[in-house]
């Protein structure tokens with residue numbers, strides 16, 4: 001610093017009078033922003049290096065050319081040492097000063113550049129202060145002096161220019177951020193500067209750059225906050241009215257130069273410039289604020305509407321159909337907190353933050369007033385827009401990532417479930433494998449229904465009730481939790497591994513395996529028994545409604561199930577739903593109220609809707625028969641008929657189901673017990689159909705398994721008995737037969 005001071009002074013002393021140094025710039029395109037990294041004023045030598053290293057080769061070569069010209073004029077005979085010294089100093093020595101350093105080594109090659117053939121230095125250690133003497137020593141010509149003076153002027157003006165710009169920049173910054181650290185460096189310049197009389201005083205708000213005079217050296221004083229202090233600076237009156245200046249991309253200094261204005265106008269122009277900048281910043285912030293306010297308003301309105309209507313993000317069209325919202329795209333019920341509008345507290349916090357950051361001395365009355373004013377205008381606009389913009393992006397970013405993450409999260413009664421994969425989908429539902437608290441795996445069924453359709457609401461309520469009723473029954477998936485809200489139903493259930501339809505599909509081309517059929521038939525009937533024993537008709541039994549949970553088949557989905565008192569009782573539906581392939585004829589045949597002659601309704605004169613369908617426990621048995629049939633022959637009984645014909649075929653008693661003794665593969669013989677069971681399940685008359693208990697006791701599910709030895713022994717005993725007894729009565733034969741059969745019971749599986 002002192003070095004810098006010293007050289008500055010030397011230089012001015014070299015000027016002779018030291019006054020009214022014109023502010024000039026060699027390079028109008030100087031990027032003063034580069035200077036931001038330098039703390040404190042640049043050293044002259046740095047500046048010299050920067051001048052050459054700026055990348056402007058033209059500028060550098062011009063400068064060197066001028067040096068060389070001066071050299072040539074000064075010393076046409078011995079051109080070597082002096083300019084080379086300058087050149088190397090400029091290029092190489094950040095510590096040295098262009099005119100201050102004494103160099104004895106005149107053969108320094110910097111950056112492999114050829115040594116300059118000219119010099120303004122001698123080898124005797126004369127420094128820049130003595131340049132004029134030096135010049136006189138070698139050549140007293142006035143032309144040389146003016147040349148050297150010109151160069152010095154140029155450097156001085158460059159330095160001055162940079163310094164002013166730094167001051168302007170720091171002043172600009174101060175206007176936005178309040179006094180910053182750099183202020184102290186500015187102050188230290190001022191304190192150390194012996195040319196304090198030639199000050200440029202910057203006022204704190206950055207808008208007033210005032211000066212008494214500009215001369216050889218420009219120093220800055222500490223920004224003055226107190227209004228009384230500002231009196232100390234009396235700006236000279238502007239030559240013109242600059243209030244309508246259009247700066248374009250120019251800063252005040254560039255403007256000054258462009259319009260060839262005297263440097264004394266710089267403070268006035270700067271004032272206008274900063275005022276305009278401030279106004280621009282304010283407007284940008286206001287725009288930003290108003291748009292964020294709009295968003296806030298919209299969100300608030302949106303939330304209000306939703307809470308008032310007790311609805312959620314689902315959108316209905318006029319025909320009352322829910323817009324299908326895929327859970328993949330985010331559940332409407334999920335509250336994405338990252339998108340919640342900022343509340344008043346957060347805004348207040350932001351204001352506080354801004355106040356803290358602004359770091360304005362609190363004891364200053366004006367500043368306090370400004371603070372209040374800024375707060376009342378919502379002080380989001382108090383900071384630099386660029387800075388704010390960056391901050392805004394930072395806030396926005398997590399929303400994206402959050403959105404992605406939250407798409408996998410579903411909240412049911414305040415418990416979060418993370419989606420793992422989709423297990424299956426039904427008519428109006430999707431079922432997901434989810435991870436819940438404690439990393440436990442569940443099945444989450446999400447059903448969209450018309451919340452304004454009473455029957456569907458009741459239907460789903462019924463399903464939940466049935467699942468709850470059957471809770472803890474071993475053959476029904478366990479319902480852990482549910483949430484029914486605004487057209488969406490969430491069921492958190494026990495998770496199965498596969499459903500029966502998947503199992504059947506994978507075994508489709510496998511050889512006929514009676515054990516497999518027996519096993520799954522039994523599993524299926526066990527499930528149906530639990531349902532029927534609870535007085536419930538499922539009425540939509542199909543392979544997809546059975547899932548294997550830890551090796552056990554369990555029943556899911558009671559969507560259209562109904563509670564009925566006993567096997568013989570039917571219920572009457574006003575809607576025909578179910579899966580045609582597995583539906584019993586009675587569930588398909590439309591009845592009108594004249595046709596209804598049902599035991600359970602004889603005593604009632606109740607009018608029934610015109611189109612009704614009769615379903616009862618036997619309907620489930622029919623469905624069961626269809627599934628059995630599919631396991632044996634690969635497809636349900638009427639699957640050969642397409643579309644409408646299938647329904648007609650099921651309803652038509654003349655369309656008989658064929659029970660082949662051979663499977664589709666041809667080779668295998670279908671066991672009689674199995675054939676018999678299928679026939680019993682697929683009897684058209686529901687009243688004649690077998691029940692679940694009968695199926696469970698059927699010889700197919702309870703076959704007699706005896707050993708070869710048992711058969712041999714039986715035959716041997718029968719022959720021996722016949723040989724000994726010449727006459728055996730019919731009663732005796734019956735008795736013996738029953739005895740054998742009773743013994744066989746023990747061999748039933």
Ligand SMILES: Nc1ncnc2c1ncn2[C@@H]1O[C@H](COP(=O)(O)OP(=O)(O)OP(=O)(O)O)[C@@H](O)[C@H]1O
Nearest residue numbers: 423424425426427429431443494495496499544557
């Ligand atoms: N608890 C569960 N565990 C494993 N998978 C399941 C579970 N619940 C349902 N699934 C799977 O999701 C599919 C559809 O489920 P579900 O049958 O309950 O839906 P739905 O809308 O009632 O279908 P539909 O109305 O057509 O009967 C099932 O076929 C099964 O593959």
